[in-house]
Amino acid sequence: MKQIKQHRLIARFAVENSDNFEVITIFDDEIQREKLDKQNPTLMSISPKYTTATWFERKIKDDFGIKIEGSYDNRPLVHHERFPTLNPLRKDFQDRSLKFDDFTPYKYEVVKGEGVFEVAVGPVHAGIIEPGHFQFSQEGERILHLDIRHFYTYRGIEKSLENTSLLEAREMIERISGNESIAYQLAWFDIVLQASGVEYDEKLKKYHCLLLELERVIDHLTDLGFIPNDAGFGAALSFASQLSEDTRVFLKELCGHRFGFGSVGFEVKEYDKDRILDFLNVLEEKVRWFEDWIVDIPSVWSRFDTTGTLNKQKAKKYGVLGVVARASGKRVDTRDNLFYKKHGFVLQNETVGDVASRFKLRIKEIYNSMRLIKNFIDEPSMVKKPVKFCDGEYMSFVESSIGELFVYVKLKDGVIDRFYARDPSFINWQALYLMMKKDIIADFPLINKSCDLSYAGSDL
Amino acid sequence: MIKFWQRRVENSIVTRHLEFDKDLEDIKKELKSKIAKKFAGSLAIRMVSSGSCNACEAECNALSNPYYDLQRLGIHFVASPRHADVMLLSGVVSVNMYHHVLEVYHQMPQPAYIITLGDCPLLEGVFKENFAIKGADSLKLPISHHIRGCPPEPKEIIRGLLDFLEDFM
């Protein structure tokens, strides 16, 4: 049988032009554009072939009121129970506030049958985390199905950025997802350079990439504490949270902010290189100790091993990204290019795709990131702050600590006409339910944490 | 586990020598005595994230790390509004969270206090009212205290909690 190669779906979103709606679909090897009539716009679904197109299409429907045909899931995505029937991303929608509509119940996707019951979790959770809803269909302890419903933190960022200048937009873009702030800023900066025709200075680029790796180290360290904590091993959290705090304090020392807000700019000042090396050496020693210690705790591994498995085949089918993908043996990393390799990047992989793989992968990536940081250390430098930007479409890809981040900006008359960002979480969330199939509900927090997806980034 | 205890002895108690922040110690002492007086030694906080970027939550999580170790002062983040004295509200109060925030508040036993965290809830930062953002004022609930910052650093949150205890009671 001839095997048809499946492309990887990166994003699918709509843009409103003066006389039509344009749906842009980005694959790893091509870009497709479909123009839809403004009267009664209808789009053929690609979700039967690309499962993760589902959320993209449901979002297009909510945002623009474009009808989707041939999809098995037509529920609203971004608009919740009391959201009025509006299409806020249409250009003629300019209301600044919104009146709640009557309550229309949302239909969860559940399994029915004798003895099967549902467990609803969220949107407000027990711990200190972002809001989201998880609807479990249970057969006793065993999870039969999980329906995820998000977009509680939907802030209308795409619309808010319209008609602002590219330079002004930065403050909001860096606040889309706090843990990935530097990654978002890098995507923004890349687009600024593309649109102004200014060349990326090598030293500046190295500094920006250094910050990005530091962000990754912080996020991974945080997870190294929280994942075992969700398996009931609190000592790991106490230890790893010290390391992530140390690194956060260090990030502030370097760039002035604990999350790196405002740190990606047109200039890099002189910084203390030895200080970075010293810091990394101490940190590396501590991480090695941590690794050495935790591999010997059997009770942790008996919870980690074989829990929340996503096999490679499914990982491919869903086009998952970042840590989740690499833990399942899928080699996908935006950093897999010459520039990074020159500075010591080695793509890290695991094979099994369970919680243990994701945990081990994070440790490996921390080591590689620390090596990259050392090699990114360089002299001060700057590029001229651009003032003029050419109209057009721009795209950028950055590997955030979660995975491949994609940002699209269309400039018209010197201001943003359409902004769209596809956080890696947007894809990975859709694959999360696959990891639950063989597990019990008590494993859910552990599995969820091992993926550490962003709610805010995917909600926009 | 031997390794762990060795390390534990080497490290001793990290909160004791906070090189990077001296005055935190004083704030903490004061805070502990205030909580002892006003909340019988235990202040229960329910964190509600209502449309934030997650940095404010990350800073709240940092409060439990061994450097700040808020639990030692009698401050607990609790899992249910029914156990809480204070709702710590972060985020812009999105349209999709609006009714859930109200619900949390109404489940809290009275007297219940609201502390807003970060620039988001009062729309002082980059996010302003729009079709998806309501802001905490729209809830029409009494807000007892506000902690500024984007995000407020752990020390500022601790300071803010102390100010709340001072002004409010």
Ligand code: SF4
């Ligand atoms: S106040 Fe700032 S840091 Fe906190 S949630 Fe809002 S944007 Fe994020």
